[in-house]
Amino acid sequence: MPLPSCEVAAVTEVRTVDYHTAGEPFRIVHEGLPPIPGDTVAERFANALGAGGAPTAPRRGPLDDVRRMLVREPRGHAGMYGGFVVPPDDEGAHFGVLFWHKDGYSTACGHGTMALGAWAVEEGVVAAPEDGAAQVRIDVPSGRVTATVHREGGRTTAVTFRNVPARVTARAVRVVTALGPVDVDLAYAGACYASVPAARLGLAVDRAELTQLVAAGREIRSALAGHPGSRHPDNPLLSGVYGVILHEDLPHTGDGPAQRNVTVFADGQFDRSPCGSGTSARLALLAEDGHLPPGRTLRHESIAGTVFTGRTVSGAADGTITEITGTAYRTGVHRFVLDPHDDLPEGFLP
Numbered sequence: 001m002p003l004p005s006c007e008v009a010a011v012t013e014v015r016t017v018d019y020h021t022a023g024e025p026f027r028i029v030h031e032g033l034p035p036i037p038g039d040t041v042a043e044r045f046a047n048a049l050g051a052g053g054a055p056t057a058p059r060r061g062p063l064d065d066v067r068r069m070l071v072r073e074p075r076g077h078a079g080m081y082g083g084f085v086v087p088p089d090d091e092g093a094h095f096g097v098l099f100w101h102k103d104g105y106s107t108a109c110g111h112g113t114m115a116l117g118a119w120a121v122e123e124g125v126v127a128a129p130e131d132g133a134a135q136v137r138i139d140v141p142s143g144r145v146t147a148t149v150h151r152e153g154g155r156t157t158a159v160t161f162r163n164v165p166a167r168v169t170a171r172a173v174r175v176v177t178a179l180g181p182v183d184v185d186l187a188y189a190g191a192c193y194a195s196v197p198a199a200r201l202g203l204a205v206d207r208a209e210l211t212q213l214v215a216a217g218r219e220i221r222s223a224l225a226g227h228p229g230s231r232h233p234d235n236p237l238l239s240g241v242y243g244v245i246l247h248e249d250l251p252h253t254g255d256g257p258a259q260r261n262v263t264v265f266a267d268g269q270f271d272r273s274p275c276g277s278g279t280s281a282r283l284a285l286l287a288e289d290g291h292l293p294p295g296r297t298l299r300h301e302s303i304a305g306t307v308f309t310g311r312t313v314s315g316a317a318d319g320t321i322t323e324i325t326g327t328a329y330r331t332g333v334h335r336f337v338l339d340p341h342d343d344l345p346e347g348f349l350p
Contacts, residue, residue, distance in 0.1 A: 014066055014336045016082070017123070019115035021159075021328040022273035022306035026115040027070055027082030034062035040089045041096035045141040046237060048098060048105055054240070056104040056266060065346060067100045072347030075336055078102050079269060083112050088139045094126050096139035102349060103266040107141040107238050108190025110276015110324055114159040117147025118328040121156060130154045142190035142238055159328055161276050164190050165319030166284035170229025177201065177219050184220060184244075186229040189280035189322070191242035193263070194220055198246040205248045205260045207303055210270070217244035217264025243271075245278050256296035257286065262303040273326070274300040274308040280322040283310050287320055300324075
């Protein structure tokens with residue numbers, strides 16, 4: 001399948017392939033995009049946000065009109081997530097992507113990278129063996145990542161996401177919440193995540209308490225706005241707390257620790273999967289605490305009961321290299337159109 005050009009004409013229809021990775025949706029937009037100025041993924045990301053823009057306050061224009069149309073009802077929903085497939089920075093990657101959600105754009109997305117790896121192999125964008133593995137290299141706003149697609153009998157059985165280096169950026173940051181003061185840790189893994197044990201807020205990571213968990217995550221994220229630990233040293237567009245991970249310990253496995261989490265991001269959106277980039281941030285924290293020595297694996301469970309496994313691979317000058325493995329399944333192929341007389345052209349959110 002040919003990759004989309006960034007010089008297509010005005011949008012007449014949008015074609016997508018949808019996946020879910022451990023329960024979290026990912027809508028891959030591979031045809032029908034308007035022009036996206038820029039020579040690299042980072043430049044296209046900056047142009048999507050506009051001068052002085054923030055990921056949750058993107059530039060209004062044809063590209064963001066497509067995002068809104070696909071993420072909002074009646075074509076999407078408030079939990080939708082996706083990515084625009086764009087050309088790579090150079091021949092070292094197979095393609096690039098701009099990640100988006102209901103409130104704007106994001107700099108990293110592990111579950112989306114896994115879905116994109118499965119899509120690239122299943123669509124023939126990247127050749128893969130019937131049995132074995134194929135590497136799909138993807139340029140994202142935070143750097144170059146890799147999805148290793150594992151195959152058995154011509155079927156994709158799992159995808160391993162290797163992230164940009166992850167690092168701890170702040171410890172024991174005191175935040176005052178409606179449930180009382182709490183100390184949180186910050187780690188960068190393509191985006192900045194705050195981690196806090198749910199029990200410190202009197203909560204459990206359980207679907208019965210999801211409303212309270214989301215409210216706490218939103219409150220913590222807002223309180224951390226502008227915190228020095230969330231500032232990227234080289235790129236302001238990578239700064240800011242993207243998500244809040246509320247977690248709890250589960251019984252230790254024979255291979256290493258186990259935890260359950262819910263990651264709250266954007267304006268109250270929550271990850272149905274264990275969160276790919278968030279798992280990478282958790283690995284950095286656990287490794288620094290001595291709870292995840294080399295060769296051990298984190299079993300990371302989502303609030304929906306799905307599982308990623310993660311491990312540290314090696315050290316790097318600017319952090320720790322991590323790998324997270326999960327499954328991604330195709331859920332649909334879509335041809336979205338917009339009737340010129342439609343009185344809800346960009347849809348709505350409840």
